[in-house]
Amino acid sequence: MFNFKKRGTLLLVVMTMVAMFIVGCSNDAPAGDAELKSVVMGLDDTFAPMGFRDEKGELVGFDIDLATEVAARSGWDLSFQPIDWSMKETELNAGNIDLIWNGYTITDERKEKVNFSEPYLANAQIVITLSDSDIMKLSDLEGKAVATQAESSSLDAARAQTGLVESFMDGELIEYATFNEVFNDLEAGRADAIIVDEVLARYYMVNKGAEAYKVLEEDLGPEQFGIGVRKDDQELLTELDDALNAMKDDGKYDEIYGKWFAK
């Protein structure tokens, strides 16, 4: 026989426990020191070498080290929040995060949505093919399949070049969610060339063996990484710029740079 009363009670207990668990989750804001200002940094934690997980699953990277140092100097209680990269400005403006700091390229389009810190790292959008490809310059890409990351500055840079995207196969770029998928497409031979962030691509190619790839000498122009701050958060922006400038002056920036981009 089924004892529904007993089962009902059990179910009630389980549901109450789960409900408490859910409510508990809402209080997960870091308790921290009351005097420290709580700052949440949003990042795509799969973006090596800027911010990603190491072998132990801990967040590491150039941006992480830089941000930790800025937080220590500015008296912030800094926490890291992984986000989906396509949602970054939505997350920022909804107040879920206070900073977008993860190899975030300064573009005019983005300047309308967020305030940028002063640039802190130079980058370029480069075109990569497999080493045996006969593509040598941008004009050789005509009619070819070209891939890049969706919602990325690589995509913006390609679109900014008049007539470039239109010359590709089907007159458009193939867009993937992550750069890994973009590289995968190139290796699978579906894409003839890819447009990617130089900083990220160099890291990837060293991992995979650089001899398999060819970087075109022509690039899509230089650009710079900055940190995105909400438009109405002027105070945070000032603190950020002050700390970054001080770090550039006293050599701390170079020390962190050397750790990640030794060449």
Place this chain on the structure above:
Amino acid sequence: MKILNMLVPMTIEGLKVTLGVFLVTLVFAIPLAVVVALLRRSNNRAISGVTATYIYIMRGTPLLLQLMFIFFGFHFVPVIGYAFSRFQAIYIAFILNYTAYFAEIFRGGINSIDLGQYEAAKVLGMSKPFTFIKVILPQVIKNVLPAIGNEVITLVKDTSLVYILGASDILKAAKSVSNVYSAFSPYVMIALVYLAIVAVLTKLLSNIERRYNYYR
């Protein structure tokens, strides 16, 4: 080996999210679905109409969009607007979505029970709630188990949608490891984890079905 060293601990962390979303959704959605199914069958046109609209919206829009709406959009709604935390938004979206699917399964199950049973229960002097809980519901559960099992397995895989709100489930663990080592194999390993979870569930579901098979 290096890949496994990194993937295993991250997968264990990710399992907390994947299985957490899975269990919370099931524990809430199944009982709620019985209630919603009854409301949907109500003779009161307002009640059944509202319930039908809810089911239409939940089944008619992607779960991914519902997640985004509840987390990024809900606080813009006047009067009832509220800014949910990440996991609150995830749980609410999954429970609301799966309740709608389960409710329709239960409604079909309840409709399949012969009217004569209600009449017989009435003749025997059983109250309406007693009839439903003790006579109708056990037969309904027995009949809907295969369909529920199908949804339960779909739910395991749907948990991967939490990426849009930045939650780190097991698929995200594979993505992280894949990025560090520029390798594809973490995805294959995570596929095996999903398969293992579904294997356990399949076994569990067939055991439950066997227990309800008392007339065969």
